[in-house]
Amino acid sequence: SINDARLLNRLRALGEIGRNPDGGPTRLAASETEKLGRDQFVAWLKEADLDVAVDRIGNIFGVWKPQGTESHDPLMLGSHIDTVINAGIYDGCYGVLAGLEVIATLREVGFQPSRPIVVGAFTNEEGVRYAPDMMGSLVYAGGLDVEEALATVGIDGSNLGEELAAIGYAGSHEPGFMKPHAYIELHIEQGPVLEREGFPVGAVDSLQGISWQQIIIDGDANHAGTTPITMRKDAGVAAARVITFLRERAKASNTPTVATVGCISFEPNAINVIPSKATFTIDLRDPDEDRLLAEEAALADYLRTVAQEEQVTITAERLARFQPVKFDGEIVRTIEEAALARGLKSKRMTSGAGHDAQMIARIAPAAMIFVPSVAGISHNPKEFTSETDLVAGANILLDVVCKLTAP
Amino acid sequence: SINDARLLNRLRALGEIGRNPDGGPTRLAASETEKLGRDQFVAWLKEADLDVAVDRIGNIFGVWKPQGTESHDPLMLGSHIDTVINAGIYDGCYGVLAGLEVIATLREVGFQPSRPIVVGAFTNEEGVRYAPDMMGSLVYAGGLDVEEALATVGIDGSNLGEELAAIGYAGSHEPGFMKPHAYIELHIEQGPVLEREGFPVGAVDSLQGISWQQIIIDGDANHAGTTPITMRKDAGVAAARVITFLRERAKASNTPTVATVGCISFEPNAINVIPSKATFTIDLRDPDEDRLLAEEAALADYLRTVAQEEQVTITAERLARFQPVKFDGEIVRTIEEAALARGLKSKRMTSGAGHDAQMIARIAPAAMIFVPSVAGISHNPKEFTSETDLVAGANILLDVVCKLTAP
Ligand SMILES: NC(=O)NCCC(=O)O
Ligand SMILES: NC(=O)NCCC(=O)O
Numbered sequence: 001s002i003n004d005a006r007l008l009n010r011l012r013a014l015g016e017i018g019r020n021p022d023g024g025p026t027r028l029a030a031s032e033t034e035k036l037g038r039d040q041f042v043a044w045l046k047e048a049d050l051d052v053a054v055d056r057i058g059n060i061f062g063v064w065k066p067q068g069t070e071s072h073d074p075l076m077l078g079s080h081i082d083t084v085i086n087a088g089i090y091d092g093c094y095g096v097l098a099g100l101e102v103i104a105t106l107r108e109v110g111f112q113p114s115r116p117i118v119v120g121a122f123t124n125e126e127g128v129r130y131a132p133d134m135m136g137s138l139v140y141a142g143g144l145d146v147e148e149a150l151a152t153v154g155i156d157g158s159n160l161g162e163e164l165a166a167i168g169y170a171g172s173h174e175p176g177f178m179k180p181h182a183y184i185e186l187h188i189e190q191g192p193v194l195e196r197e198g199f200p201v202g203a204v205d206s207l208q209g210i211s212w213q214q215i216i217i218d219g220d221a222n223h224a225g226t227t228p229i230t231m232r233k234d235a236g237v238a239a240a241r242v243i244t245f246l247r248e249r250a251k252a253s254n255t256p257t258v259a260t261v262g263c264i265s266f267e268p269n270a271i272n273v274i275p276s277k278a279t280f281t282i283d284l285r286d287p288d289e290d291r292l293l294a295e296e297a298a299l300a301d302y303l304r305t306v307a308q309e310e311q312v313t314i315t316a317e318r319l320a321r322f323q324p325v326k327f328d329g330e331i332v333r334t335i336e337e338a339a340l341a342r343g344l345k346s347k348r349m350t351s352g353a354g355h356d357a358q359m360i361a362r363i364a365p366a367a368m369i370f371v372p373s374v375a376g377i378s379h380n381p382k383e384f385t386s387e388t389d390l391v392a393g394a395n396i397l398l399d400v401v402c403k404l405t406a407p
Numbered sequence: 408s409i410n411d412a413r414l415l416n417r418l419r420a421l422g423e424i425g426r427n428p429d430g431g432p433t434r435l436a437a438s439e440t441e442k443l444g445r446d447q448f449v450a451w452l453k454e455a456d457l458d459v460a461v462d463r464i465g466n467i468f469g470v471w472k473p474q475g476t477e478s479h480d481p482l483m484l485g486s487h488i489d490t491v492i493n494a495g496i497y498d499g500c501y502g503v504l505a506g507l508e509v510i511a512t513l514r515e516v517g518f519q520p521s522r523p524i525v526v527g528a529f530t531n532e533e534g535v536r537y538a539p540d541m542m543g544s545l546v547y548a549g550g551l552d553v554e555e556a557l558a559t560v561g562i563d564g565s566n567l568g569e570e571l572a573a574i575g576y577a578g579s580h581e582p583g584f585m586k587p588h589a590y591i592e593l594h595i596e597q598g599p600v601l602e603r604e605g606f607p608v609g610a611v612d613s614l615q616g617i618s619w620q621q622i623i624i625d626g627d628a629n630h631a632g633t634t635p636i637t638m639r640k641d642a643g644v645a646a647a648r649v650i651t652f653l654r655e656r657a658k659a660s661n662t663p664t665v666a667t668v669g670c671i672s673f674e675p676n677a678i679n680v681i682p683s684k685a686t687f688t689i690d691l692r693d694p695d696e697d698r699l700l701a702e703e704a705a706l707a708d709y710l711r712t713v714a715q716e717e718q719v720t721i722t723a724e725r726l727a728r729f730q731p732v733k734f735d736g737e738i739v740r741t742i743e744e745a746a747l748a749r750g751l752k753s754k755r756m757t758s759g760a761g762h763d764a765q766m767i768a769r770i771a772p773a774a775m776i777f778v779p780s781v782a783g784i785s786h787n788p789k790e791f792t793s794e795t796d797l798v799a800g801a802n803i804l805l806d807v808v809c810k811l812t813a814p
Contacts (some may be wrong), residue, residue, distance in 0.1 A: 049623035084675065084677050084679065084680050085675035085676070085677050085680070086675050126677075126678065127678060128677045128678060128679065128680075131678070133679065145574070168628050175723075185556070189633065190630045190632075190633040191630065191632075191633030191634065191635075192432060192633075192634075192635070192638060208632065210632065212678060219785055220784075220787065221493070221787040222783070222784055222785060222786060222787055223597045223598065223759070223760055223785040223786045224600075224665065224667035224669060224690040224692070224786075225597075225598075225615070225617065225665065225666070225678065225690070225692050225758075225759040225760040225761060226596070226597040226598030226758075226759030226760050226780075226783065226785060227598065227599075227759075227783060227785075228598075228599070228663070228665070229654070229657045229658055229782065230658075231599065234654070234667075236650065236668050236669070237650060237651070237654045237668075239647075240646075240647040240648075240650035240651045240654075240668075241647075243643060243647035243653055244643060244644070244647045244648055244651050247636070247641070247644045247647075250636045251636055251637075256635075256636070257636070258631065258632065258636060260641075260679070260680075260681055261643050261647075261682075262631060262673065262677050262678045262679060262680050262681065262682060263673065263675065263676050263677065263678055264643065264671055264672070264673050264676070265671070265672070266669065266670065267670070268491065268493050269492070269669065269670050270491050270492050270533075270535045270669050270670065271534060271538070271619060271669045271670055271688040271690055271726070271784070271788065272491065272533070272534065272535065272540065272667070272669060272690050273491050273492070273535075273667075273669050273786040273787075274667055274669065274786075275668075275669060276787070279680040283631040283632070283678055283679050285631070285632050318676070345650070351632075351633075352630070352632040352633030352634075353630055353632040353633050354632060360692045373633075376629070376634060376638060376784065377627075377629055378629060378630040378633060378634075379628055379629060379631075379677070379679065379680040379681075380627065380628040380629055380683070381681075390707035403720060
């Protein structure tokens with residue numbers, strides 16, 4: 001079994017890096033504070049005597065390549081250490097640190113794997129600063145050109161390539177330089193299902209589709225006191241109508257479709273001026289691709305209706321689009337068996353969140369292990385998973401790694 | 408008649424101060440750019456040989472006090488030179504510069520008024536940087552304590568008193584130090600009525616009530632992909648519902664009630680995080696006080712409903728509240744007669760916008776003269792009034808001033 005205290009202490013230590021007063025950590029991808037998290041992770045990789053490799057998109061890998069395994073593709077573990085704004089401490093960091101913990105434990109007990117084992121921390125998984133999310137693993141899997149990714153402009157106007165260079169994580173390895181034999185990601189569920197149904201472990205066999213768009217509405221600024229309602233071209237009202245439409249539609253349906261508007265801004269943003277411009281994001285998800293397509297089409301229809309009714313112009317820019325992913329059935333069964341062997345009931349489930357595993361699944365058999373999130377809270381400083389569940393998840397990862405690298 | 412070219416050239420020159428590339432001027436109250444506008448105005452006051460007086464809230468007065476008139480209360484003209492964000496060049500500046508033009512013209516032709524004539528530029532009329540709007544004239548009229556006003560914190564976190572001191576316009580006169588015999592304000596209509604009905608002049612006999620609130624909605628941040636719709640406490644959706652409610656209610660009614668949400672922000676403002684907080688402003692207006700009260704009550708009711716249905720907490724902070732104002736009937740008739748004498752049809756009307764006249768009306772008989780706004784556009788760089796209308800309005804002001812100060 002893994003070293004519980006080491007894993008939990010590191011998780012807490014990483015959670016302090018970039019912490020806001022009275023809040024959780026904010027370590028946006030390739031920022032100055034994320035650099036501090038990266039530096040800490042690299043220090044721990046070196047402490048475990050792993051080779052450290054950084055690729056051009058800033059993905060960090062700790063590589064354990066025992067003699068005699070050099071000619072085999074590595075088993076890859078990993079997740080991410082970037083965070084959303086005012087985040088929890090578990091999302092991403094748990095999978096990365098548990099991967100490192102598993103490797104360190106195996107070395108310490110003299111385990112001889114049949115192939116190298118690698119732990120990766122992928123760049124910009126959250127997608128909050130730069131879209132799309134899961135960018136580092138997407139580039140690694142060949143789904144996005146590295147030059148194009150490095151040219152991405154962030155919500156703060158920054159350039160990802162320049163920011164990576166500035167923090168010293170513009171590596172030289174070509175993304176994809178190690179082809180994984182398989183990929184396993186341990187993560188907190190971030191949703192309420194495991195807790196509600198009483199399972200300590202999830203064996204994740206799929207991941208829902210994700211559609212991200214930025215909507216820009218152009219109306220006309222005018223005086224709040226003198227402009228009759230019928231003469232207004234109010235970009236803000238048009239935006240509000242889209243937000244309420246999405247919510248009403250999701251509520252009325254009997255499907256698991258979710259829609260979220262997380263970002264918004266008005267221009268000129270003055271109390272007595274009708275907004276001339278509204279900019280906002282839409283995050284639309286569904287486990288079923290056909291339904292996701294239908295939801296996107298319904299949204300596009302509604303945007304046309306609102307544009308006409310409110311006399312505004314609406315443009316939609318695609319920020320990310322990923323189809324639902326099916327994980328590898330055999331690895332999922334291995335996870336279920338490992339849980340059972342430790343006396344833990346596991347639930348086969350789909351993932352509501354996007355994960356690096358979803359991208360690496362394009363180039364290798366992949367699956368995920370979930371542990372429960374208390375009250376289903378995530379992307380929030382209140383994010384919490386019990387120590388018991390965290391340790392159990394890491395031990396299941398350990399067992400699965402042993403199974404997949406057994407000599 | 409006034410000097411057309413001098414008035415129009417000054418209006419254009421002031422409109423260049425603080426102009427955004429490809430836009431209109433932004434001269435928020437007590438800002439560095441507004442200081443430049445103030446300095447220019449003061450230079451023109453001195454050019455006209457007027458005494459310049461600045462009071463503690465930063466109101467600037469140009470005083471013409473011919474010998475023998477010292478014991479009489481002055482006739483006051485005025486408006487404001489602060490602007491909204493990306494404004495037009497006429498709003499406020501027209502009334503200030505026309506007031507100066509009238510005084511300069513009267514001096515040049517050797518007119519001997521029976522009382523002093525003063526032109527004022529009141530601080531923070533727009534209310535965009537500091538609430539409430541019409542602050543300088545409100546303080547001048549004794550409706551708000553000067554210390555309290557100077558302590559106001561702006562949308563940028565600044566302190567009005569400090570900002571006035573920093574730009575050199577924290578004067579020493581007590582607000583209200585000159586009691587106006589009467590007050591007349593010339594302004595662009597900012598709405599579509601005069602143009603639509605074919606009147607070159609408005610004789611403004613009233614001004615609608617204004618209710619400004621800032622609404623803060625507290626929900627709970629959570630993951631956009633994993634949180635079922637029914638478990639969300641989405642502050643953004645709650646805000647959007649309030650915005651659509653206000654619009655639908657205003658559209659469904661047969662009243663002139665207008666409601667505007669001009670400012671909004673979400674926290675943490677991240678694409679895949681359900682907003683934990685939404686902050687936005689509501690500008691609600693009605694010419695009828697009872698109806699305005701009823702609209703405020705309906706809004707408060709709806710906020711309670713939304714708070715319950717969306718499981719969020721909603722607080723409302725009052726930013727400004729002014730009852731409808733009736734102007735002085737005699738001055739209004741004087742305006743109508745002056746228009747008629749120049750062969751111009753005038754329309755008796757109410758004002759949709761707030762104005763300094765509304766505040767000075769608390770301490771002196773007051774009224775306003777409107778000229779048409781093309782297409783009713785204001786608070787927008789496209790704000791426009793024809794030179795003919797601008798000159799005609801200034802000449803009517805000249806005639807009214809002559810009438811009210813005739814020996
Ligand atoms: N796991 C996680 O929160 N990923 C971020 C990408 C997303 O699902 O929005
Ligand atoms: N005239 C004018 O635009 N005043 C600003 C105050 C308001 O009416 O919102």
